[in-house]
Amino acid sequence: xxxxxxxxxxxxxxxxxxxxxxxxxxxxxxxxxxxxxxxxxxxxxxxxxxxxxxxxxxxxxxxxxxxxxxxxxxxxxxxxxxxxxxxxxxxxxxxxxxxxxxxxxxxxxxxxxxxxxxxxxxxxxxxxxxxxxxxxxxxxxxxxxxxxxxxxxxxxxxxxxxxxxxxxxxxxxxxxxxxxxxxxxxxxxxxxxxxxxxxxxxxxxxxxxxxxxxxxxxxxxxxxxxxxxxxxxxxxxxxxxxxxxxxxxxxxxxxxxxxxxxxxxxxxxxxxxxxxxxxxxxxxxxxxxxxxxxxxxxxxxxxxxxxxxxxxxxxxxxxxxxxxxxxxxxxxxxxxxxxxxxxxxxxxxxxxxxxxxxxxxxxxxxxxxxxxxxxxxxxxxxxxxxxxxxxxxxxxxxxxxxxxxxxxxxxxxxxxxxxxxxxxxxxxxxxxxxxxxxxxxxxxxxxxxxxxxxxxxxxxxxxxxxxxxxxxxxxxxxxxxxxxxxxxxxxxxxxxxxxxxxxxxxxxxxxxxxxxxxxxxxxxxxxxxxxxxxxxxxxxxx
Numbered sequence: 001x002x003x004x005x006x007x008x009x010x011x012x013x014x015x016x017x018x019x020x021x022x023x024x025x026x027x028x029x030x031x032x033x034x035x036x037x038x039x040x041x042x043x044x045x046x047x048x049x050x051x052x053x054x055x056x057x058x059x060x061x062x063x064x065x066x067x068x069x070x071x072x073x074x075x076x077x078x079x080x081x082x083x084x085x086x087x088x089x090x091x092x093x094x095x096x097x098x099x100x101x102x103x104x105x106x107x108x109x110x111x112x113x114x115x116x117x118x119x120x121x122x123x124x125x126x127x128x129x130x131x132x133x134x135x136x137x138x139x140x141x142x143x144x145x146x147x148x149x150x151x152x153x154x155x156x157x158x159x160x161x162x163x164x165x166x167x168x169x170x171x172x173x174x175x176x177x178x179x180x181x182x183x184x185x186x187x188x189x190x191x192x193x194x195x196x197x198x199x200x201x202x203x204x205x206x207x208x209x210x211x212x213x214x215x216x217x218x219x220x221x222x223x224x225x226x227x228x229x230x231x232x233x234x235x236x237x238x239x240x241x242x243x244x245x246x247x248x249x250x251x252x253x254x255x256x257x258x259x260x261x262x263x264x265x266x267x268x269x270x271x272x273x274x275x276x277x278x279x280x281x282x283x284x285x286x287x288x289x290x291x292x293x294x295x296x297x298x299x300x301x302x303x304x305x306x307x308x309x310x311x312x313x314x315x316x317x318x319x320x321x322x323x324x325x326x327x328x329x330x331x332x333x334x335x336x337x338x339x340x341x342x343x344x345x346x347x348x349x350x351x352x353x354x355x356x357x358x359x360x361x362x363x364x365x366x367x368x369x370x371x372x373x374x375x376x377x378x379x380x381x382x383x384x385x386x387x388x389x390x391x392x393x394x395x396x397x398x399x400x401x402x403x404x405x406x407x408x409x410x411x412x413x414x415x416x417x418x419x420x421x422x423x424x425x426x427x428x429x430x431x432x433x434x435x436x437x438x439x440x441x442x443x444x445x446x447x448x449x450x451x452x453x454x455x456x457x458x459x460x461x462x463x464x465x466x467x468x469x470x471x472x473x474x475x476x477x478x479x480x481x482x483x484x485x486x487x488x489x490x491x492x493x494x495x496x497x498x499x500x501x502x503x504x505x506x507x508x509x510x511x512x513x514x515x516x517x518x519x520x521x522x523x524x525x526x527x528x529x530x531x532x533x534x535x536x537x538x539x540x541x542x
Contacts, residue, residue: 004146006195009156010208011141013187015095015163015170018180019269019354020106020130020257023050023171032107034128034172044097044105046137050170052092055159058168061442062222063155071152089152093140100134102363103258108268109244113278118475127244130178132258137181160187161219175326175347177269177354187213223492227453227500229437230487231463236480238404238426241271242472249374249389250403251422252472256366257354263366265357265427267470272435273352277325279468280459284321287529320528323444324350324452349443349452353436357427365396369425400429426478434487441493450524453497457521460486461510486510496520 023046025037039045056072075085099105112124143156160183162168169179192208193199202208240254247253257266285291326348372389393401408420439456441449462468464486469479486505490498496517503512513521 005144006147007145007191007193009143010190013139014184015137015139015181016184017131017133017135018166018182019133020178021135021171022128022130022173022178032129033126036105036129044131046095046097046170048092048094051095054168054170058162059155059159067151071155089144091142095137095139097131098136100132100258100261102261103132105129106132106257107244110270113274134258134260157216158219161216162221173270175351176273177352225441225492227439228489231435231483232485233432233435233481233483235430236482238428238478239471239481240427241267247370249372250425252424254425254427259356262360263363264360267355269352269354272355272470275468275470276459279462280455281321283458320448320451320455323448324348324455347443349440351438355435356433358431361396361398368392369396401425401427450521451528454521454525464505464508
């Protein structure tokens with residue numbers, strides 16, 4: 001039997017990426033391990049399934065399951081009938097991608113860190129292609145409505161409002177700096193009536209009532225309990241993440257990323273989050289008296305991650321670290337019954353954004369830097385102020401970058417090892433945007449929320465104390481930073497955690513905790529430790 005449709009909404013607009021975006025495709029790619037989705041015309045695109053899934057997933061956390069299923073469709077087995085359900089009333093088209101002028105898809109590297117040695121784990125390296133910030137994505141949706149009070153209308157308009165505010169992320173690695181998008185001002189919503197003669201004529205003319213933008217902007221969203229943290233900082237020396245490729249005269253280049261049509265240096269959210277996670281795990285292992293197992297292969301590495309928090313490897317969902325930073329899926333998790341209350345495991349509660357430098361330069365200027373040679377046609381060295389590399393840096397207003405020469409030392413002769421000379425283009429004196437974190441407490445079980453806040457504060461304490469360097473070559477004089485402030489903004493939290501907005505940095509330490517807040521967090525941390533068999537351990541605020 002046909003569905004009764006009284007009207008439909010035709011939604012047209014575009015999304016703009018606020019950071020890199022990765023939506024994977026099925027095609028093999030010899031250049032990267034995780035390639036971008038490409039349609040039959042060879043054009044980058046975001047599948048309608050990815051857009052619909054992201055919107056439905058966000059609405060599932062805002063509305064009850066019955067309402068969401070009534071709009072987006074469902075299918076389930078019934079004791080009386082084989083299957084029950086119906087198709088979605090929302091049709092989402094594929095989103096064609098438009099890159100910023102002069103930019104191309106970027107490559108981001110990923111590597112697993114051995115918890116014993118602190119170096120790259122054997123066989124755990126990958127790279128993924130990403131769309132740069134400033135990429136446009138076409139958005140076209142059709143929503144069929146059964147009547148004027150159809151819940152589909154309110155749910156879709158609510159989702160559009162959330163996209164205007166950047167609340168809905170797309171693609172992979174959403175808690176590691178990727179997937180942040182915003183709906184642009186070109187949004188148009190046209191409603192066509194299908195149950196009247198006049199309405200049908202207007203529909204055939206491709207006409208209809210255009211909804212006032214105020215119908216969307218006036219909508220209020222249900223706020224999740226979150227902590228937004230901004231951390232201004234300055235580098236004490238060169239801070240960079242190494243790019244995968246090399247230059248002509250420089251062996252190691254800093255990673256750059258597009259911001260609209262320009263380029264700048266970037267510390268990926270994955271790099272910052274990995275450094276914070278390593279320190280958080282170190283804190284948990286220390287207070288719980290746990291040693292990370294040694295790694296021989298990739299399977300051992302995944303086991304090491306599970307064991308590093310002191311939890312049963314078959315129950316990573318109960319791990320405080322897994323809840324904060326994310327946990328991988330497994331066969332054992334799929335076979336287990338989902339928890340009766342609280343969020344499901346998987347996506348971490350902590351999101352870390354990419355951190356960009358304030359300087360800007362064009363792709364052409366950076367290409368000249370990469371291709372600059374330090375020898376002339378006769379093979380004579382041109383190093384120094386008059387070299388092509390220095391000229392290219394001056395043209396791009398990047399005179400604070402310098403080519404540093406390094407060499408490995410032969411342990412027998414004490415001299416330079418043969419063939420072990422390399423150079424690094426080190427950035428000095430750059431100004432960086434604040435590090436931005438978001439802790440979504442709704443993704444944590446209630447019993448773990450206060451301990452998770454405490455664990456994050458202890459990790460930030462170590463960042464402020466200079467114990468967590470960031471980026472490349474942190475054991476060789478790079479990556480050191482100085483935190484100059486902290487701004488914590490609670491949203492929809494209880495009265496005690498709302499007092500975190502008063503926390504500041506005083507004399508290089510976190511300060512401003514009220515007695516009530518300090519007591520609550522210390523008790524929660526102590527109770528969590530006692531539950532793990534460590535009743536004698538307490539947190540230190542020093």
